[in-house]
Amino acid sequence: MKLYVLDGGRIEILDWARFQPDAGPGVRRWISDSCYLIVHPRGTLMWDTGLPDRLAGVAEGHTIPGVAVFHVTEPLADRLTALGHPPHEIDFLALSHFHPDHVGNVELFRGATLLVQGDEYAAAFGASPGDHGFDPQTYAVLRERPVAPLHGDHDVFGDGTVVIKRLPGHTPGSQSLLVRLPDTGSVLVSGDLVHSMENWTRRVVPTFNSDPQETVRSLELADRVLAEENATLWVQHDLDQQSALRHGPAFYT
Numbered sequence: 394m395k396l397y398v399l400d401g402g403r404i405e406i407l408d409w410a411r412f413q414p415d416a417g418p419g420v421r422r423w424i425s426d427s428c429y430l431i432v433h434p435r436g437t438l439m440w441d442t443g444l445p446d447r448l449a450g451v452a453e454g455h456t457i458p459g460v461a462v463f464h465v466t467e468p469l470a471d472r473l474t475a476l477g478h479p480p481h482e483i484d485f486l487a488l489s490h491f492h493p494d495h496v497g498n499v500e501l502f503r504g505a506t507l508l509v510q511g512d513e514y515a516a517a518f519g520a521s522p523g524d525h526g527f528d529p530q531t532y533a534v535l536r537e538r539p540v541a542p543l544h545g546d547h548d549v550f551g552d553g554t555v556v557i558k559r560l561p562g563h564t565p566g567s568q569s570l571l572v573r574l575p576d577t578g579s580v581l582v583s584g585d586l587v588h589s590m591e592n593w594t595r596r597v598v599p600t601f602n603s604d605p606q607e608t609v610r611s612l613e614l615a616d617r618v619l620a621e622e623n624a625t626l627w628v629q630h631d632l633d634q635q636s637a638l639r640h641g642p643a644f645y646t
């Protein structure tokens with residue numbers, strides 16, 4: 394089994410207080426937007442898809458007024474193809490949640506079965522997706538794709554090595570990914586359970602969040618998982634931590 398860390402773009406947050414309420418007004422902060430490819434003997438899994446490839450090379454990026462500026466350097470499709478796993482050949486597409494910075498290239502994975510929590514899918518395609526920060530235009534194609542709605546944790550390949558963990562709160566059906574790597578050890582890939590290592594250490598509940606009480610419970614559950622598994626938390630949006638990881642074509646085993 395191989396775990397590849399991939400750059401899904403970078404984001405300049407224009408008001409960090411949305412994610413860390415005591416940050417003070419108007420604080421800007423750069424965050425990473427990592428996504429991950431797992432190549433397992435029984436299939437391939439993509440975890441999140443970053444920002445849209447069409448932003449690659451757009452110098453000024455894409456601004457969401459008052460919220461963030463999205464930047465992409467290298468198209469995800471190019472990187473995956475260079476690794477020998479072009480997006481249309483990926484077996485499973487698992488999304489931590491449906492926010493725009495995680496669904497940027499979902500249309501490319503046209504042969505993949507979608508692995509998302511049933512309530513997340515229902516919210517994304519329900520009457521008021523905007524209530525959860527979703528933009529239906531960014532993932533409309535998924536309505537036509539095969540989906541395996543999950544209702545809790547899910548052992549993707551049936552051998553315990555890659556397990557989706559239901560950790561709701563940031564959105565109705567947010568999830569994280571536990572990967573039990575024989576050499577590296579276990580890693581819990583955060584999704585947006587937290588948006589920085591500092592927020593994890595302080596157990597911060599973001600303002601931009603669906604259900605604060607659920608988030609508190611999920612933070613406690615994640616803490617127990619990390620202890621039981623002796624796992625490392627990888628925070629997808631923590632620029633310092635993610636920048637220090639090996640990126641594809643290098644990988645973790």
Ligand SMILES: [Zn+2]
Pocket residue numbers: 492494495585630
């Ligand atoms: Zn995010």
